[in-house]
Amino acid sequence: MASHMLEIENLKVYYQMREGTVKAVDNISFLIDKKETIGVVGESGSGKSTLGFSILRLVPPPSKIVDGKILFDGVDLLKLSEEEMRRIRGKQISMVFQDPMTSLNPLMKIGDHVIETILAHEKITPEEAKESATSLLKNVGILEERFNDYPHQFSGGMRQRVAITLALALNPDLVIADEPTSSLDVIVQFQILDLMRKLRELYDMGLLLITHDISIVSEIADKIALMYAGQLVEFADVASFFEEPLHPYAEALLTSVPNIQLLDQKLKYISGMPPDLINPPRGCRFHPRCPYAKGICREEEPLSVEVKLGHMVKCFNYQG
């Protein structure tokens, strides 16, 4: 058991709203091994960011981690004190945010951001911290002469490089990247992905990549976790997933990715709307949009079954 770096067991994160309870993350379990990259994919509001934030225990109120376990190297993060958790953040698990335009302190120099991060965890002199900050920034392609610049003097892509540096500064075991490329233009997206791939090798880190762009996952991830309406509907190796997606949602999702080689094909899409998470549909949450829905799908919730080795799916089509 100890071979897994992160084990999430039956995690439930609920938002308590006046209108009712939003089950943003509903009973999710999966594992991340050391140096493994997992792509978490889902549409907006499927709970993928909430999942990322809850690993760092930074879910914003009114949401709350209601139940479950997050075991990191065998230690349940949900049972740690606030101070113990603070020591883990940045040092062992860190995060890259979606919007680099606002994720840096506008009044703090780029270099100070990195130094500050290092000094928050290591007992070293500011000079030593500055030295390692310089080499860290060099790794992401930011020269020393930009050290004393402020965030507004940087472009979006450059800022995201800084944000990545901050996340990697203390050589964490796991980096959670919450849509790190979504607010960047396509060319910069490519550069950032390339950088992350390079750094992942350099720093030997695990990566939890949260994205709505399934093509990014196919490029960079080892495994994919597909979320729908707060639930994990499919979890598999990337190769196995793209070869044979099992869940009807995964299948629909893959056919709706535009293909440049099929010229006169109309863009397919998944009909219907994402479900209301306050009153999710009874039974399987995907059944109103599912072309294969049977009677049981409307009544009972399917269990997650392992169809092939390491390929889990939550669908009645593969049950019993």
Add this chain to the structure above:
Amino acid sequence: MPTLSISRFIASGLRKLSPRRGIEYVLTLIGLIIIASFIFMAVFAPFISPYDPIKPSKDMLQSPNAKFLMGTDSLGRDIVSRIIYGTRIVLYITFLSMSLALVCGVPFGLISGYVGGKLDSVFSLFMDSVYSFPGLILAIALAIMLGPGEIPMAISLTVVYIPTYFRMVRGQVLSVRESLFIESAKAIGAKDRTIIFRYVFPNVIPSIPIILSLNAADAVLTAAALSFLGLGITAPTPDWGFDLKNGYPYLTSKIWWPSTFPGLMIVLLTLGFSLFGEGISEILNLKLRGR
């Protein structure tokens, strides 16, 4: 405050006259010049005042003339000299109370806004209850309790203005706290202390000079009112509010100068502070809008 609305009126009038941007720079400069000249007067009072401001003389109630530019009061003291020395008192009280209010209000606002929850409710409730008192009435009550003198006066003004800083800083903290860069500071494991002082506080600073200056304008008026009511500085120390009141009985005898000139100074200094404050806030707003 009437003077505040007057300066706002002047500012808007000037803006209509000159549609070009940059009028707020002129206003700020005018305010700054006014404040600076009063500071100059206070610092160099012994060198620039023509007569002793305290010692009575035989030339009582002389109207403004070449010898006494603003005339003399009922004890034959030169009004110009009293005004120059009076600047010291008013600036001393204003700056002392403003810095005390700043030192008390800002940290409480920071902590209250950042920590939130019950602590925030308690602090806010307390500050709001102080704030809900009319400023002048509260200052009068405190001044009566504390007795006359510069320090008690400054303290009663401090209490009146602490909630202004508290509320402003707390409000700013509440909005800064939700920024992504605070979240990312947490995600890299920054300590709460670091987050408050390195991430939140610097982003709150820009709004402090505005409120400082506008409060100073208000404090000048309140301090003058306290002196006018005899709750401030004891005679014979030169003080604008006190002199205004001393000259007041003579107004009916057409002896206007002992009251008018100190009153004019109060208006001028208030105008200086509020022009400066309004100007800075306009400039900062322009910068924010321009972004």
